[in-house]
Amino acid sequence: MEHLGWVSLIPPILAIVAALITKNVIISLFLGTFSGVLILASGMPLSATKTIIGDYLFVQLTDSYNAGVLVLLVFIGGFVALMEKSGGAAAFADKVLRFLNTKAKTQLAAWFGGIIIFFSDLGTPLLVGPIFEKIFDKAKISREKLAWIIDSTASPVAVLIPFIGWGVYIMGLIKKEFDSLKITETDWDAFIQAIPFQFYPILAVLMVPLVAITKLEFGPMSKAEQRVQQTGALFWPSSKPMRKPDNMAELQNTKSKASLIWVPLLVLLVTLFGMLIPLGFPFKKIDGSAFRVALTTAYLFAALVLIAMMVIYKVKKFGEVFDIYLSGMQRMMTVATILVLAWSLGTVMKNLGTAAYVVELMDGNIPGYLIPAILFVSGACMSFATGTSWGTFAIMMPLAIPMAVHLDASIYVCIGVVLSGGIFGDHCSPISDTTILSSTGAGTDHIDHVKTQIPYALLNGFSALAAFLIAGATSSVLSLGAAIMIMVVTVIILSKRKKSGYIEVQS
Structure with missing residues (x-):
């Protein structure tokens, strides 16, 4: 295996250090890529600049696979923006409110709501949070608990879904490495095979119903629950609740229908599988380009149906709806830029x-x-340090997959490891966008949310780490069962040891 020695480590290390300092993924990936090209260009800045533009960025954009992924991301962005602004989530919640007569049902409803909004990790906090905020207050469940639930059903759910922006982005990273290593397996198959090894996201999602049903709580979350139940105080005296963005009030006041959530999603799934099944899905390998065409078509048809429904139900005027669609498409330009730079960094590291x-x-x-x-x-x-899982995926995937191949480790386990590690750190990080939005959506103090969530995240993280030791030795999906068992047993032990008692708070 040819390499340039220790200098080959400069691009990923520089990208990591830059991410820690700037907290900006685009700047970090560019600096990492440019440093690598500069090394290859024998330290000549002008030559390196011409090379990075002509031989890396342009090449990534003109590649047919990459272009298909970028087009797909644009269509996904438009559809997600429509779903977030349609008001359908609030209308759907109104339909189920009358059934929420216990604390467990209320928490499970918020959990289920977060899973329903799987198409947008950032949409989950801003849609589910405001809907359930007053419901949790009435049920005497802490705002911190609501923030934890919506945070646990945001990125941990999104990273498990192959046909949304997260999956498309991740498969783009996988495909790049597979092409470099001449692996013939499709990126879709690899993603699906890696899902059982995404231990942390799975544990994060499963812990919510476990805590809701069994009432097994520990750490600062237990104290927050006691505060609300014993005194009715929504916040600690020193808390500074996050203010709601203006658009939240708009979403809550929008006259909408629950069908604006489920009908477009039904159209999306019917179109997708209607185009794939004749090609032999799920029993035959589907060409990657055919899958991307089917998925792009599905998002287009779903968006057209949703636009028509929003106009028919007078949720918005056609001009406003179309502007929302275009703004969602434009919002994906940042994601597209990150992906192009990630591909370029991966190519530089290969060279x-x-x-x-x-x-x-x-x-x-x-x-x-x-x-x-x-x-x-x-x-x-x-x-954790950078507050971004996507940037972590972009830097770690070009290292993990080749290591798996050359050290005879399971590729699926290593893909699951990269995704789990990125989500774990992001879930704990106080500077993560989903963590901040979860505090905002639940209307709670941000630091209170971080403090109450970290013990749960650490428990899942240690459970995942133990399971990865097992998976590293066996490559068996049964290691997921071990992770779940460790989590459940530990929760029970911690909950039995928690101290109960009156907590003094000021209203």
């Missing part, structure tokens, strides 16, 4: 032999079964 150098350092020095655990901890630390 430098970064993965080959890392593999050479580890080969014979570190047992293969430890590779998933090392990748998980590394990804989690990076994501």
